[in-house]
Amino acid sequence: MPSTTTLFWLVMCLPHLALAHYRFQELLTPSQSTRTAIRQPTIIDPMLDATSPLMRCNIHTPATETVAIDAGSNIGFKLDNVIFHPGPAALYLGKVPEGQSAAEWDGSGRSWFKIKNWGGVYDPVMWDFEVLNKLQVNATIPANTPSGEYLLRVEQIGLLIPQEPQYYLSCAQVRIVNGGTGKPEPLVEIPGYFAPDDPGLQLDIYHPVAGETYRVCILHSFPPQCFQGGKSKRR
Numbered sequence: 001m002p003s004t005t006t007l008f009w010l011v012m013c014l015p016h017l018a019l020a021h022y023r024f025q026e027l028l029t030p031s032q033s034t035r036t037a038i039r040q041p042t043i044i045d046p047m048l049d050a051t052s053p054l055m056r057c058n059i060h061t062p063a064t065e066t067v068a069i070d071a072g073s074n075i076g077f078k079l080d081n082v083i084f085h086p087g088p089a090a091l092y093l094g095k096v097p098e099g100q101s102a103a104e105w106d107g108s109g110r111s112w113f114k115i116k117n118w119g120g121v122y123d124p125v126m127w128d129f130e131v132l133n134k135l136q137v138n139a140t141i142p143a144n145t146p147s148g149e150y151l152l153r154v155e156q157i158g159l160l161i162p163q164e165p166q167y168y169l170s171c172a173q174v175r176i177v178n179g180g181t182g183k184p185e186p187l188v189e190i191p192g193y194f195a196p197d198d199p200g201l202q203l204d205i206y207h208p209v210a211g212e213t214y215r216v217c218i219l220h221s222f223p224p225q226c227f228q229g230g231k232s233k234r235r
Helices: 004-017
Strands: 024-028 067-070 074-079 089-095 112-118 120-122 127-129 136-140 148-158 166-177 225-227 232-234
Touching: 024 148, 024 166, 089 136, 112 136
Parallel strands: 067 166, 112 225
Antiparallel strands: 024 074, 074 136, 089 112, 089 148, 120 127, 148 166, 225 232
């Protein structure tokens, strides 16, 4: 028989089922909001294969511009529907290799670093994830990020179905200006930045341990750090 918590989540999600899923479609910067800088997802369904190269930027149409963003400024991603699948989220920057532009880089190679986590905690009735029911997520580009062209990647992991995580993600093409001399690390590849059977992805949100905290960084095989300018900060 389903637990009370399981039934609660099912009831909460029923109004959204007709709307299927959700996509990150709009980049918000201090000077503008734009959809043309985002490699727009062409399907509303999530990624399911964590080992696929499509984990970098989803199945998408090409973006038509690369927007300038000052290091240290606030940015955001707006969705076409609220995030209604419980789970964590993260924001990554991928440094475009020399000789390429953000418009042409496919995101391959060990060039990605995390700049933001959104986690969750069991409260003791159910999991409370920071991004649940949000229509947009906001973060700050670390002030000491080196100038240059990047892919800015947002990712939310839906944990609605135990041991079957769903990945909702998009990439924006950006040019960081007025940057610093920080050395972002650790650098990772996508896919390959976590193992598909990592405990963080196998979490059963319906049978949690009271007081347990979900830490997004545990998804990775490298040290649990997030670049915040100057040096990487352990989370």
